[in-house]
Amino acid sequence: MKAIIAIFLVLGMTCCTSKSTQPNLKDQIRNNEYFAFTKAKALDIVKTGFNAGDGYGEVWIRDYNTFIELSAEVYPQETLKENLRVFFRLQGDDGNIIDGFIPKEKAKASEGGYDYIFTDLEPNYAGHKNTVETDHETSLVQAVYKYVKKTGDTAFLQEKIGDKTVAQRLEWSMDFLSNERWSDQYGLIYGATTADWGDVQHSHPWGVYITDDTKFCLDIYDNAMLVIALNNLMELVPETKNKWEPICDGIAKNTMKYLWDEQNQKFIPHVYLDGSPFPADFDENQIYYHGGTATAIEAGLLSKEQIKISLNKMIENVKASGAGSIGLTMYPPYPEGSFENKGMYPYGYQNGGDWTWFGGRMIQQLIKYGFVDEAYEQMQPMVKRVKENDGFFEWYTVDNQPEGSGTFRGSAGVLYKAILMFEDYAKEE
Template sequence: MKQLVLTVITCVLIACSGNKENKALAKKILTDPGFKEVKERALEVVKTGFNAGDGYGEVWIRDYNTFIELSAEVFDKETLKENLLVFFRLQGEDGNIIDGFIPKEKAVQTEGGYQYIYSDLEPNYCGHKNTVETDHETSLIQAVYKYIKKTGDTGFLSIKIGDITVAERMEQSMAFLMDHRWSEKYGLIYGATTADWGDVQHTHPWGVYITDDTVYCVDIYDNAMLLIALDNMMELIPETKGKWQAIRDEVATNTMKVLWDEKNQKFIPHVYLEKSPYPADFNENEIYYHGGTAVAIEAGLLNKEQIKIAVDKMVANVKASEAGSIGLTMYPPYPEWAFENKGMYPYGYQNGGDWTWFGGRMIQQLIKYGFVKEAYEQMLPMTDRVIKNNGFFEWYTVDNKPEGSGTFRGSAGVLYAAIEQFYDWANE
């Protein structure tokens, strides 16, 4: 009896201590001046348009997907809806979705540059597609989901483009992945050999188009994005469940079967459809993918214990590389010879650059799964540098220097969403 009483008292003390710590953390969050300033700055930067940032002319779907909710705070729903409809109007006959669109008069045709995509259904814009990546279709469905959840505009799904509704076109985009990007060998979708979530393949000086030298593989990012998209589509259009639920479950099972390294508690960077393009003495599995892991958590693939291991590993990688935040794309980076594109040097661009665009998504997942203390600690380097550098930069070097667009709306979008989550938690 005495032991039972002691146990109960101990549990009460632990609970009180935890509650006290949570209240202290909540107060820190609610009074953090950096959060307030970054939130205000995010609202200002998103008012200026929909292109990815000041270094880009196009509206890209993989970016728009991450700031459409922020855009909904400052734009009317008709404007947001029109952007989404452009992607559907420029959809390929095989169901594929373009990467980005640009006004026709601004589309400059250069030798070796983009081969622009046109459609009679879209009078004002033309598109392009970085074909090495396999996330355009899934990004559009996720963006539609966020738009409808934010605005309540369920009628969007019934809009006809040509003779086909948006809902039907969403299914066609998923069918494209099954028909043209499906590996029977692994039961997963595939793409070219890129760095984690990147859209630059290992071969070719530019690297955004599939070529005769492309080496195909399955990876965690593309398949996690597919899982999220299928969940979103089935929620918005319940009648699609009969076909897609079984495929979703198969992809989830095969992702962990093929890509999860149980021994090392990490995702294998690439599993190749045929053979690796890299020499036998290069151990690619030493590389830890931060971005793909964050999206895998969003897709519900990892449990709480595995998520804790993931964040600890990311923090250790930041320390080892001396990078600025867990937005670090990967650690260690690929060697200089691994990519023909000169911008993909070690710790350059997508090869170990530090991207808030993905670091912010990891923060969101940490909050969602109850790791709020860890999330707050890892959020501060990202908000601090927005203020210090006076902008939402595209990426940062390993020594935390800003690079690329200074108005990268994807970074603004993910930080805004994370701050909103922090506030929701603190106010509860």
């Protein structure tokens, strides 16, 4: 009996969905000054364009995926679709999707070092692809899904771009991952060694291209993104279900088989295909990935009990690091020198920086799974700093100081959506 009681204490009584214990939580939601400010600010900055933020010239699909619903509040459907069309027009001959696009006149190697991509289908823009990542294809599928669900414009799926419809191009992008990024040994997709959801690999001073030094591995973020995308694809295009459902189910099963550490109730950062790039005495599994875990929850891979345990661990990590929110990328960060890119120092950028862009997604999932009290509490530092800093900064230091672009639209998008979810909850009888 004592053992059973101990187990419940460890789990924090997580066998049930959280019940609201805060007095008048719905009133707090309705009257939250930070919610009102954040919503208004989000609408203001999304009106000014589609690039990731004021520090970037490109429109990136991994960013657009997280604010296309917000953009739909202020832009006509045609404008939203045209951005999506550009990604399809610049799609590779093997089905791959570019990372981002920029006006042709600005596509100069000296300005960014990218190998720009041009196609006959796209007269106005050049593309580029960060090849160490494998979330461009999945991000585009998710963005189209969000667009269609938001607008009801199912006709877009049958629109022809070149010799293929949008629906066919979506499936083609999934074929790219299953053909070119697939590990037969594990039944999962792989990418380069990056920090959690990041797009900077361990080797090379910049780190955005696959090189001879790249170490390929499996990670939770990329595979969870694929599960989400395949489920979106099958809902949008039901005739694809026979092909993709068994593959999707297999990815979900293998993700938990190979990447979930049952004993420690966390995801293993990387399973390497040909050896780790890090020293033999470095225990990478001590690192807890916040962003990948949030994405896994969105993919439906974790139970309610596991979600609560994950949240508790994130809160512990925030306290231990001194960070401002559960948007903390990971804890502990990789040691100094683990990445050649100088910006990837401990608690810098994607190596332990605090990103609302992913913290906001965790908030959404907490609301979805019934942990509304917890979501509300963890949301406060994120919206409070929007008002205090008068903007949506790209990331925050471990002592909660803003860094990077001050109009980071991805952060605006995820916070805006989370606030709408809170407001929907507050309307319930």
